Amino acid sequence: xxxxxxxxxxxxxxxxxxxxxxxxxxxxxxxxxxxxxxxxxxxxxxxxxxxxxxxxxxxxxxxxxxxxxxxxxxxxxxxxxxxxxxxxxxxxxxxxxxxxxxxxxxxxxxxxxxxxxxxxxxxxxxxxxxxxxxxxxxxxxxxxxxxxxxxxxxxxxxxxxxxxxxxxxxxxxxxxxxxxxxxxxxxxxxxxxxxxxxxxxxxxxxxxxxxxxxxxxxxxxxxxxxxxxxxxxxxxxxxxxxxxxxxxxxxxxxxxxxxxxxxxxxxxx
Numbered sequence: 318x319x320x321x322x323x324x325x326x327x328x329x330x331x332x333x334x335x336x337x338x339x340x341x342x343x344x345x346x347x348x349x350x351x352x353x354x355x356x357x358x359x360x361x362x363x364x365x366x367x368x369x370x371x372x373x374x375x376x377x378x379x380x381x382x383x384x385x386x387x388x389x390x391x392x393x394x395x396x397x398x399x400x401x402x403x404x405x406x407x408x409x410x411x412x413x414x415x416x417x418x419x420x421x422x423x424x425x426x427x428x429x430x431x432x433x434x435x436x437x438x439x440x441x442x443x444x445x446x447x448x449x450x451x452x453x454x455x456x457x458x459x460x461x462x463x464x465x466x467x468x469x470x471x472x473x474x475x476x477x478x479x480x481x482x483x484x485x486x487x488x489x490x491x492x493x494x495x496x497x498x499x500x501x502x503x504x505x506x507x508x509x510x511x512x513x514x515x516x517x518x519x520x521x522x523x524x525x526x527x528x529x530x531x532x533x534x535x536x537x538x539x540x541x542x543x544x545x546x547x548x549x550x551x552x553x554x555x556x557x558x559x560x561x562x563x564x565x566x567x568x569x570x571x572x573x574x575x576x577x578x579x580x581x582x583x584x585x586x
Contacts, residue, residue: 329507443472459497507546
């Protein structure tokens with residue numbers, strides 16, 4: 318497996334990586350509060366840490382839903398987190414034309430699950446030279462993600478990760494097939510488990526998505542037992558007030574429990 322160089326550490330080595338933060342970079346204060354908590358927690362647990370927040374949430378259930386602060390303000394929040402805490406940062410990109418500007422501010426690019434087949438976006442992200450985390454589409458078989466990996470690698474960029482985030486199961490529901498972690502790792506890339514999006518109920522609340530927060534911990538433990546290189550989770554100071562994905566986000570107390578348990582299982586393996 319090819320490890321990924323991020324900051325001063327590797328994803329896919331012998332140390333767990335946590336990719337976490339608020340779903341949306343909804344404010345400077347939320348980003349800094351989440352980053353401060355997660356930096357201290359990951360330092361205590363002796364795991365690598367990458368801060369994640371999205372400046373734009375383009376795939377919303379309703380056109381009236383909040384999308385985020387936009388590129389200029391959102392990237393400024395990420396810049397401040399990076400400078401304040403000396404940690405790498407990652408954010409979503411939705412348009413190939415945005416990649417060059419976003420790549421100037423972040424250490425990794427993330428391809429949203431709905432866009433994992435978008436060839437131009439994958440090629441532009443690969444050409445940035447940054448590591449690219451591709452989320453497996455809810456509609457994709459794990460073996461079919463080989464095509465997404467090869468699109469990025471065709472640019473000469475070998476720094477690719479794949480993230481499992483659940484598969485559509487009827488309407489308004491997702492299930493996780495843990496076998497996909499094994500299948501995708503066989504492509505020679507590190508695998509990430511998205512513990513919070515995997516319990517999302519897409520469109521489940523009518524004009525927005527719902528979620529089953531109580532299943533985050535057991536699914537995260539199961540994924541760690543199967544074998545992962547990184548854990549992805551959305552963490553917010555007050556998930557019930559979050560502007561995006563609150564029902565499937567962790568507060569600080571739950572995040573400490575979940576990440577701690579995953580670290581313990583990772584170390585056993």
